[in-house]
Amino acid sequence: MFNQPLKLFRGIGYAEGISFLLLLGIAMPLKYFMGMPMAVTIVGALHGGLFVLYLAVILYVTIVKRWSFLKAILAVISSVIPFGPFIFDARLVKSSEA
Secondary structure: OOOOHHHHHHHHHHHHHHHHHHHHHHHHHHHHHHOOOHHHHHHHHHHHHHHHHHHHHHHHHHHHOOOOHHHHHHHHHHOOOOOHHHHHHHHHHHOOOO
């Protein structure tokens, strides 16, 4: 998979995006409305690990594929917006890079 950096980036991006949506849409409501803080502990830790991995893969792809600084920054910004990684991925595919 490391010989295909964009596939790696897209896979980690999807996993990070899904974990963020699970954190916001399921774990946090369970914590604040149902009194179940363990959900945020588990999903939050999973999301945190995937977030750090996503940032590392952005750096890796930026170096290997010679992404512009702007593209790398947009990838980072997309990671903190709900549905952001999916939108960034769609634009990446549309630009026929993936």
